[in-house]
Each structure stands twice: as structure tokens, then as C-alpha cells.
Amino acid sequence: MMISSLPSLVVLISGSGSNLQAIIEAVENRQIRAQICTVISNRADAGGLKRAQKAGIKTMVIEHTQYPSRETFDQALIAAIDKCQPVLVILAGFMRILTSGFIQHYADRLLNIHPSLLPRYKGLHTHQRALENGDRHHGASVHIVSSELDSGPLVIQAIVEVKTGDTAQQLAARVLEQEHQIYPLAIAMLIDGRLKINHNSVYFNNRQLHKPLLWHAGKLLEKA
Numbered sequence: 001m002m003i004s005s006l007p008s009l010v011v012l013i014s015g016s017g018s019n020l021q022a023i024i025e026a027v028e029n030r031q032i033r034a035q036i037c038t039v040i041s042n043r044a045d046a047g048g049l050k051r052a053q054k055a056g057i058k059t060m061v062i063e064h065t066q067y068p069s070r071e072t073f074d075q076a077l078i079a080a081i082d083k084c085q086p087v088l089v090i091l092a093g094f095m096r097i098l099t100s101g102f103i104q105h106y107a108d109r110l111l112n113i114h115p116s117l118l119p120r121y122k123g124l125h126t127h128q129r130a131l132e133n134g135d136r137h138h139g140a141s142v143h144i145v146s147s148e149l150d151s152g153p154l155v156i157q158a159i160v161e162v163k164t165g166d167t168a169q170q171l172a173a174r175v176l177e178q179e180h181q182i183y184p185l186a187i188a189m190l191i192d193g194r195l196k197i198n199h200n201s202v203y204f205n206n207r208q209l210h211k212p213l214l215w216h217a218g219k220l221l222e223k224a
């Protein structure tokens with residue numbers, strides 16, 4: 001059921017939607033004081049659609065393959081998203097490059113999560129690349145999308161130790177567990193005003209953040 005006084009969120013997915021699930025649970029247990037207006041997938045077979053439907057959330061499929069260009073696809077997304085008048089548009093495993101028009105349209109309202117300690121390892125296969133480089137630490141980043149995908153001011157990063165003998169799958173699973181903690185936390189703090197975004201700058205308790213908040217072993221390490 002929609003409660004009109006709560007701010008709206010729109011979540012965009014392409015896949016299994018485990019981050020979406022964590023956000024749904026945080027909305028249900030009121031860690032996040034907002035409502036998910038709709039979940040939009042660019043793939044009809046995205047597992048996250050079922051998770052949304054199970055939680056009684058409206059879903060939409062807007063398949064990029066049905067549009068002649070990135071611009072027309074993004075315009076269709078904008079038309080659907082804007083019906084919700086969201087305070088935040090949340091990319092949760094949404095695997096499409098967005099046009100600058102889309103990014104501008106949602107300036108200061110567009111959030112992404114990426115499975116690496118950005119700016120390291122933008123793009124795909126982040127876990128394998130961290131292992132190949134012999135990194136001792138890996139992790140996940142929540143950031144504002146301001147120019148291209150996997151770029152923009154960082155909000156919070158979760159740090160994960162790389163263990164000797166880790167496979168990419170083992171490391172990915174530990175990173176994903178952390179993603180499920182930091183994404184709902186970041187959204188909750190943006191909704192309740194502990195975090196603010198203004199002209200691409202991030203503020204924590206009204207002080208500008210010059211480096212991301214750090215999350216390690218279930219705790220915030222740094223407070224701006």
C-alpha cells in the first residue's frame with residue numbers, strides 16, 4: 001500500500017535484485033522512511049522483478065532492445081520514472097550506460113552501487129581484477145552518478161579484506177553482503193537528511209565530505 005506522505009523512490013534493475021531486496025527490507029522495517037513507487041527493469045527476465053512483486057511493489061519492464069537509440073530508451077525511462085516524482089532514483093545492478101541527458105535530469109538524485117573501491121575497477125569483472133592485482137582490500141562503493149556510469153562523488157565505501165586463496169566468486173559473495181548493508185544505509189541517511197547532496201557535493205551532518213564514509217565490520221569508521 002502506498003502512503004502518500006512518504007517520499008518516493010524508484011529502483012532500476014537488470015538482474016537478480018539482491019540489492020533491491022535489501023532495500024525492500026529496509027523500507028519494510030522502516031530503516032528507510034520512504035516508499036518504493038516502482039521497480040523498472042530493462043530485462044523481462046530479471047529476477048528482481050519477482051522480488052518486487054512479492055513485496056507488492058509495482059514493476060515495469062522497459063526493454064532497451066525495443067528502442068532505436070540510447071536517447072529514446074532513456075526518454076522512455078524518464079517518462080516512467082517521473083510519474084513517481086522520486087526523491088531518489090536508485091540504480092541497483094542496472095547494467096546500462098545512461099545518457100548525459102538522463103544523468104542531468106536526475107542531478108543530485110541518482111545513486112549507484114558498484115562492486116569495487118572506486119575509482120578502482122570501473123566496469124565489469126571487478127573481483128577478478130582485484131585478485132589479479134594482488135589487492136589486500138576490495139569492496140563496494142555507493143556514489144552519486146554525475147557523468148558516466150561507475151563515476152561520480154563517493155558517498156560510502158565498504159571495505160572487504162581479500163583472503164589468501166580467495167576465488168572471484170568467494171570474494172564477490174563477501175562484497176555483496178556488504179553492499180546489502182551500505183546501500184540501504186546510504187539511502188536511509190539521504191532520506192532522513194544526515195546525508196545531503198547538493199550540486200554534486202556530498203554533505204554528512206551538514207559538513208562537506210571530501211572522502212567517502214567508510215564501512216568496515218558492520219560499523220561506520222569515519223564521520224566526515
Ligand code: GAR
Nearest residue numbers: 015016017018019020093113114115
Ligand atoms: C551488484 O554487485 C552491483 O554492485 C553490481 O551489480 C550487482 C547486482 O546484483 N553493479 C554494477 O556492477 C554496476 N556497475 P543484484 O542484482 O543482486 O543487486
